[in-house]
Amino acid sequence: MKVFKESCEDLAFYPDSSNSDLVKALGDYYNLEENRIICGCGSDEILHLLARIYLDKGDEAIVFENAFAVYPLAIQSTGATVVRAREKNFKPEIDTILSSVTDNTKAIFIANPNNPTGSMLTIDEITELHSKIPTNILMVVDAAYAEYVRDQNYDVGFGLAKKNENIVITRTFSKVYGLAGLRVGWAYCPKEIKDILYRIKVPFSVNVAAQKTAIQALKDQDHINFSTKHNSLWLPKLSESLSHLGFVVLPSECNFILMQCPESLGFSANQIYELLSSKGLILRQMDEYGLPDFLRLTIGSEEANNLVLSLLEDLIN
Numbered sequence: 001m002k003v004f005k006e007s008c009e010d011l012a013f014y015p016d017s018s019n020s021d022l023v024k025a026l027g028d029y030y031n032l033e034e035n036r037i038i039c040g041c042g043s044d045e046i047l048h049l050l051a052r053i054y055l056d057k058g059d060e061a062i063v064f065e066n067a068f069a070v071y072p073l074a075i076q077s078t079g080a081t082v083v084r085a086r087e088k089n090f091k092p093e094i095d096t097i098l099s100s101v102t103d104n105t106k107a108i109f110i111a112n113p114n115n116p117t118g119s120m121l122t123i124d125e126i127t128e129l130h131s132k133i134p135t136n137i138l139m140v141v142d143a144a145y146a147e148y149v150r151d152q153n154y155d156v157g158f159g160l161a162k163k164n165e166n167i168v169i170t171r172t173f174s175k176v177y178g179l180a181g182l183r184v185g186w187a188y189c190p191k192e193i194k195d196i197l198y199r200i201k202v203p204f205s206v207n208v209a210a211q212k213t214a215i216q217a218l219k220d221q222d223h224i225n226f227s228t229k230h231n232s233l234w235l236p237k238l239s240e241s242l243s244h245l246g247f248v249v250l251p252s253e254c255n256f257i258l259m260q261c262p263e264s265l266g267f268s269a270n271q272i273y274e275l276l277s278s279k280g281l282i283l284r285q286m287d288e289y290g291l292p293d294f295l296r297l298t299i300g301s302e303e304a305n306n307l308v309l310s311l312l313e314d315l316i317n
């Protein structure tokens, strides 16, 4: 906050359009080549730009059945067709992506781990998928929630991206860094793709305060450790308690839980949403994802988590 407030003194000046200090900080922190990093107004900006440079009318782009909702929007905005690869019980399977590939496929967008399901692919699965797709297809791996993952078989995939010309990894300061309102995302790309993105993007999409605050946030790894520890404690706790109450809880590697409200519960997802909202606890409704009987609960403070559980216990028991 201190850096954010101080940066308000610089508001008369345009931001550095190449985000050079932030790019350097990211390159140093993650040990990545600076000339392959691009920053954007959230990773959303970069996802949309990638769709724009790779897709056109008549092209196809593959996403998983319950993929993050921004991908279809970005794909459709180019005139291309969204192809949904099936999941098995909300779990992504690389075979269904492979069987969806056609001569028209130009891109694959994967959130790893995925919002809203919380599911993930292992680095072996990502590597195998990449090895089996034609090299002209762009593979976008969106690692927005990477910091929360506890599965030992997970890896963001920078190593794979370093060696290949058709993988882009996107990251964000919106999740574990808690800076969603600041709008800073970034991507590690093949140099050629980074150069094209840089040519077509709005030059000043990451403002002065966002650049400076993101650099400071990167230095504050104590905050990240605190948040990820808190998540690792509460994710299993909440998942177990919600299952006991009768919700069907999907395993999650993120900072949220996707849960189904089965008929046996006696209350619909909408009724539960309304009850919790009336107490100031806002869950995410899933109608937009075609999952009207589901709710997504973000892990909150200890107080908020306990309040959710006690309200649900009172309602259901």
Ligand SMILES: Cc1ncc(COP(=O)(O)O)c(C=O)c1O
Pocket: 041, 042, 043, 044, 045, 068, 111, 113, 114, 115, 142, 144, 145, 171, 172, 173, 174, 180, 183, 184, 185
């Ligand atoms: C999987 C995933 N990717 C990307 C984003 C967008 O992040 P940003 O705030 O960096 O645009 C989100 C936000 O909800 C997300 O869930």
